[in-house]
Amino acid sequence: MKNTVKVHSFHGGIHPPENKKQSTGAPIAIAPLPSRVILPLQQHIGLPAEPVVSVGDRVLKGQLVAEAVGRISANIHASISGTVVAIEPHPVPHMSGMEAGCLIIESDGRDEWIEHQGLEDYTQLPKQELIEYIRRAGVAGMGGAGFPTDVKLHLGDDHIVNTLIINAAECEPYITADDMLMRERADEVLGGIEIIAHLLKPLHIMVGIEDNKPQAIRALHAALDNSPLNLDIVITPTKYPSGGEKQLIKLLTGIEVPSGRIPADVGIVCQNIGTTTAIYRAVIHGEPLISRIVTVTGQAAGHKQNYEVRIGTRFADLLDHSEVRREQMHRLIVGGPMMGITVINEQIPVIKTTNCLIAGTIGEMPPQPPAQACIRCGMCEQVCPAELLPQQLHWFAKGKEFEKARHHNLFDCIECGACSYVCPSNIPLVQYYRFAKAEIRKEDEEQRKADHARIRFEARLERLEREKIEKEERRKQRAIEAAAAQAAKKDAALNITSSSADNRPAAASAPDLKQLKSNAAIARTKLRKAEKALTNAQEKGLDGIETLQATLQQLQVKSEQAEKAYADAQSAPALQQAPSAPVTDIKQLKSHAAIARTKLKKAEKQLAAAQETGDADIDALKAQVAELQAKSIAAEKAYSEAENGNSPATTPGIDTTELEADIAALQSKVDKAESAWKTAAESGSPAADKMAAGVEKLKDKLKALQDELATIRASASPAPATAVDSTALEADIAAMQAKVDKAENAWKAAVESGSPAADKMAAGVEKLKDKLKALQDELAQIKAGSTAKATSDSGTAASVSIKELKQQVSIMRTKLKKAEKQQAELAEGEKDPALEAEIAELRARHDAAQALFDAAEAEKAAAAAQQGIDLKQLKIDAAMARAAVTKAERALSKAEHDLKQTLEEELLAARAKAEKLNSTLERFSE
Amino acid sequence: MSAVLIAVLVLLGLGLVFGILLGYSSIRFKVEGNPLVDQVDSLLPQTQCGQCGHPGCRPYAEAIVNNDEAINKCPPGGQGTIEALADLLDVEAIPLDAEHGEEQIKKVAYIREDECIGCTKCIQACPVDAILGAAKQMHTVIVSECTGCDLCVEPCPVDCIDMLPIETTLNSWQWPVPKSGVELIATDRHPGIALEADA
């Protein structure tokens, strides 16, 4: 048999003993049906497939059980019929010896095919669909990395494929799977090549085969006679590693694939001979890839031959079948002796790329003698098929000079092992390259990650900066808007007075009214002027503020009197009046109320500022605020009264909205006062207490207003009252809660900064909470009266507060733990009494919180007993208690002796609590 | 005499011309910032953890370049970073300064989500915005963005953040450093031990 094409040669290469004859004596046998198969979800580089069946499902042979994810990934099919018994980690054939996700199928012994059918005439199908058809069959490279075949078939899309090379070299010792396949199934091989050729349309097809397979060559030639294919069977001299992709290309075409490129870049596509039959079966018979030919050989094997094995068969089954003498077997190798891997676990399954199992005896596979120093003999360099400098690479890898190794084309190394094979010093050269490659890949990955992190970090900094600027701008904007609004309001007030004054002559019937009104207007203007003077004086800190204030008060009284007179006069003849009159009046009153509010706000702000700076005249200011408040309320009351009295027809709806607005305003005031108080408390200002009192006062007022609102509503429209009222109340509750939260935060901050005001604040928080509770009760009562929904509502309310309590408890616990940790760190040397005291305090507080929480929970449990709705909550609580136990245990194990006692007690308590909770839980979940 | 004068003048002229040229190019091709700091910064792992005693990776890089700070203070980077830095700065690679912590296996943060109270403290602490959440909502870590810097653990008031080691998968597994005398695959290189005999 002569070659029709010139055979080139590649650099280096070795001639290890072939050891192939042992396993070519017998024809391919069908391995017995395994009782269970283990299908790894990842049998190649790329992503693992995603299971599409679940445990317990019955599957048929050839059924899709796991679907490819992404481009480099392959479908997996059941190789036997039976039941999926598990999807779990299981040892897989991998260098790491690690476990990976596998799908395990227990056979039903029937070996029942799923319905399948080949394509009648694949040439009629569009190429894309044909490739997709092959992809669905899960065909992957059957030698080497198990690269999904369809990826290579797509290469025709963006590359010009001149040459198709079918790799039948099978250069590694021992392996004869391809050899036997060609001998016995040459038709299928050629059929598969036809399909690939149809897809890629190459100009030239070559089958590269080593000259140690004469029978296979003959079989191919015989089959070629009945085939329309025009291909060259190229016989190459036997040399390891002629089956390497780049080496075979060099042999057959003389072309060298440049470093870092793929063969398709030079117009060549390679396919493994085993893959061709898989494609053939998939396309012509519609059979997915569920079996392959595996050589079982080695001196310990009884029958050295090739088997057609179902994918997923355990090595143990296969070894048993070929009667391997286990006592003689020293090593079990998957793949060839040069590039394969040693496995220890026989439960590992055959996968799509498993071509050979070698059960080697100790004489056959002797242990490696220890490595010696490199003697710079240069033999490794002579045999390297990639024309590298193995010796140099070894130095770099050993010295961790990975950058240099990279520059010496480390990544061109195909890990063929030829250099290790010839090295007289037994240096594990390939292992060093693998290690170096992995390290370089890791470093690259880390660099990528670091760059990514830097980008994100910088983006974050930018964002923070931007947010700060935006906030500042918004603040400025708001200030400007507020000023504008104020000015507008003043203008409007003036306009109204003047315009109503102008319009009034038409009404004519009440001249004294007009008079009164202008009086009031004058009084107001004077008042305003005085106020301005006062603020001016205050801002500049001038003398005589007291007198100014006195005048202001007088003026205010006067103004009020005037307005009242006016209002009285107006309300008396209201019936005869033009309808516009009361409206105007109300408007005025309203604006008056608004002005009063604004004043109050200003004063409050001043007060806050003064308190922060610690001014002396805080008391005076406070008095002023109180006065203003009273006035504001009076104004508002007058307004609401006027509204009520004047226009009962205009519905209580408006009235309540107005009141509600007032309440909202007051609330914001309360909030402001609180925040002022918080800052004061944080800075440890002595004014904090007074402020707290002020806050309380404000809150009382708020409450009064709210009550008022409630009564007004109740009296005005009893029919819809309950509904409206409850919503209002709910809003109140929400506001209250917000307040409670705020207060708590403030308190927390105070505690953290160790401010002495913390305790008082805690008391304040408690008070607030009580109030909240009262409000909630009220709501519940109202609801209970009106609807049946009440119980569930109060339930949620209670759960909210319990949640808060729980958070408090856990926060406390963490704080306690942190302090203790600090203590433990100190413990070795000296003891810090202050810290101890702190811990004690914290613990006390924690206990208190816990007790509170417990109480709340007990209440909860009672509620649950009645309603049986809060099981979930209970469960979570139980889990938390358990967590507390573990935490305490952990702390205990860490703690020093002296701390042990107390911690043990705590642990006991926690345990008791956990038990209690658990038992409650059990009781309820029954 | 005139020859000497000419020589002096020529040299003077040359000096002037090159001086102008150099002056111009130093303005025209001015390099923004300190490129060395950038290079050092790019070698640091960017966890921003502050274990080196500086408020972040860049400040440490600046300290290394400007203040001769030691290059062995970055535990997350470990020996690899030290070697890269030594390479760049052409100094001796020294072992990691244990005072700043030890090199540890890579970890990522996980939030025990049913315990999270949604306080957003961890979000504020995370330098790479790897935590997702909103006030009073459960929070979670975007694992692929987390650098494992540890900074979110301390601020959490209920201690529900764990630092868990990253699991090795088949894809992330690495070949270890080879040991001498390990069992190699390329073993049947001692021909003649009854190999072809039983064929």
Ligand code: SF4
């Ligand atoms: S293992 Fe790498 S370096 Fe050694 S001979 Fe093969 S290709 Fe060359």
Ligand code: SF4
């Ligand atoms: S074959 Fe071994 S001893 Fe010889 S040069 Fe290569 S590494 Fe060194």
Ligand code: SF4
């Ligand atoms: S999530 Fe935590 S550990 Fe991860 S990067 Fe953010 S702060 Fe660091």
Ligand code: SF4
């Ligand atoms: S710090 Fe802790 S409790 Fe707060 S949001 Fe983050 S994980 Fe949740």
